Amino acid sequence: MKIATWNVNSIRTRQDHVCQWLTANPVDVLCLQETKVVDEQFPRSRFEDLGYHLYVSGQKSYNGVALFSRKPLEAVTVGFTGVLTPEEVGELDGQKRLITGILDGVRIINLYVPNGAEVGSEKYEYKLSWLKLLKEYVRSLLETQPHELCICGDFNIAPDDRDIHNPKNKDKHIMASPAERQALEEVLALGLGDAFRKFTQDGGHFSWWDYRHGGFSRNRGWRIDHHYLTPKLYEAATRCRIDVEPRKLEKPSDHAPVIVEFES
Structure with missing residues (x-):
């Protein structure tokens, strides 16, 4: 199984890039963030023609998540509501940031933090x-259902200093402040492992580069797009890589796809 995550920064703007990438990289599941389109206007047909089932949760101009899957997904839901109570969720499902579904016993949670x-x-x-x-939300899933979890997406957090091209003043920088890192650590402490770090320990590997100041050409990036896995799935992972090629295209997303692979 291959699962990819990619913040496309507008699916309508980047649909050619996504189609080209899927043709060259026919993953089993593609998790998209920042689709920036209401569900009725999502450009479904081009991806369905490639053989994918689409599950979308979007809003106009901002946020938005989607799952593309070669096989139909089971138990697809959006947002925190349904796992947590409306009282617990409050207003935090107002923005379209989370969608999940089950494939071959794996619950894939696609999110945009x-x-x-x-x-x-x-x-x-x-x-x-x-x-x-x-x-x-993750604690409840782990306590109430039997599936392994792949939690992936744009976390907007660099977990440690290896994940930033220049960590100077990181404590005051969004995406690297102590409170953000601590909040992420508390999620991971429930029993999740970073798939990329299973295979790559050194720094200098990034998934997002600012459009400004030659961020990509100078590799001044951040690793903020992740796959986090429960123990059995972590052990089954055979590879996790960042594909920088789409970032080289004309008018690209500022993020690159991150792909994790598992043994059959």
Whole structure:
């Protein structure tokens, strides 16, 4: 099985890139973030023509997540509601940031963690609240259902200093502040492993590069797109890689796909 995650920064703008990539890389499941389109306007037919079943949860101009799967998925749901109570979720399902489905006994959770804008801002506090709820969501799934978990997407967090081209002043920088890293660590402490770090320990490997200041050409990037796996699935992983080729295209997404592979 191959599962890929990719923040495409607008599926309608990047649909040619995604079609080309899927033709060259026919993964079993593709998890997209920042689709930026309401469900009714999602460009479904081009991907269905490639043999994929589509499951989408979008909103106009912002956020949005989608699952493309070669085989139909089971138990597809969106948001935290349904696993957690409406009282626990509150307003945190207002933005379209989470979709999940089951394939061959693996629950794939595709998410787009809020960016947070600036340390100490309202959006930063929203991000921390969202991550706290994610922890309770994952805890509930682990306690109530038998499936292995692959939690993937754009986490908007670099887990450690190896994941930033220049960690100077990181404590004050969004995506690397201590509170964000701690919130992510608390999710992972439920029993999840970083698939990429199973195979690659050194730094300098990034999945996002700022459009400005020659970020990509100078490899001034961040590794903020991840696959986190429960123990049996972690052991079954045989490879995890970042494909930088789509970032070289004309008018690309600022993110690159990250692919994890498992033995049959």
